[in-house]
Amino acid sequence: MSAPGIVGRLDAIGLDELVGQAELLTRVDRKYVLTRAETDRVLAAVDPATRVLEIDGARGSTYGTMYFDTPDLLSYHLAAHGRRRRFKLRSRHYVDTDAAFLEMKTRGARGTTVKERIPHPADAVDTLTPEGRAYAAEAVAGLGLGAHVADELAPTLHTAYRRTTLLLPEGARATIDTELAWADAWGHRMQPDDLVIVETKSAAQASSLDRLLWRARIRPARISKFATGLAALRPDLPSHKWNRIIRTHFPRGASAALAA
Known part of the structure; x- marks a missing residue:
């Protein structure tokens, strides 16, 4: 599902203008898991004043992300068991511009989430540099x-996807991730053909896209590209938080069928 086929009718917006209009929001993030057909139906109804991020003539960007964890999967288990103190470390590669960052997301004892990042070599996104390990x-x-x-x-765990970014008329943002693929360190691979992840980023009030999704009976879902993807690839891991999403949207046996 290509981005132009969905949002080609919308006006474009550049990155600087997008950041300038949406960066001051006190964000509430909501994630949704859809099929391609559901995505097309919902997006067909968005306000015509919605604008789509366009960079160098392209209305979508390719992302590659490598997640780092310990041999006993400490980061995963902290998330799976809902521990108040937890972390997630990833290198994110913006493939089209060949820029990369190392991002650390932590949640402390009071439940506050902090996400920070530092530059990372684009030719070493699958490794931790000494600077990255110290960070x-x-x-x-x-x-x-x-x-x-x-x-x-x-x-x-490595994930790849194609992202389209929307600026909604009220100033909220939304991302649409398609062409999702996962590959873990044990040789398992998975690429569900009919999976789309939509995320809205708005003020406390629901965005216009949230309301469209709710009218279509699509509710926010608990999904993490890292944890849910790893749980789908590794049935031996505790996964109760994501079982419904895995059963519904990740083909049974897909990881085994596509294992390297």
């Missing part, structure tokens, strides 16, 4: 985790 060590130490955690972090 990770500082973050995990702040959570009260042992110093050995940062030393053990290794590439665990």
Whole structure:
């Protein structure tokens, strides 16, 4: 499903203008899991004043993300069991511009989430540089985790997808991720053909796209590209938080059929 086929009728907006109009929002993020047909039906009804991010004539960008975890999957297990202190470390590669960043997302004892990032070599997105490991060590130490955690972090799960970004008339933003693919460190691969992830980013009030989704009886879903993807590829892992999404949207046996 190509972005132009969905949003070709909308006016374009550049990156600087998009950031300028939407960056001051106190964000509430809502994620939705859809099929292609559902996505097309919902987006056909968006306000014509909606604009689509366009960079160098392209209305979509390719992302590649490598998640790092310990051999015993500490980051995954902290998320799966809903621990208040948890972290997620990833390198994100903006393929079209060949820029990359190392991003650390932490949640502390009071439930606050902090996401920070530093530049990362675009030709080394699958590895942790000494600078990157030191950056990770500082973050995990702040959570009260042992110093050995940062030393053990290794590439665990890679995701790839095509993202289209919308600016809604009320100033909220939305992203539409298609062509999703996962590959883990144990050789399993998965690329569900009919999976789309939509995320809205708005003020406390629901966005116009949220309301369109709700009218279509599509409700916010609990999904993480890292944790849900890894759980779908590794049925041996605890996954109760994401079981319904996996049963509904991830083909049974897909990871085994596509294993390297």
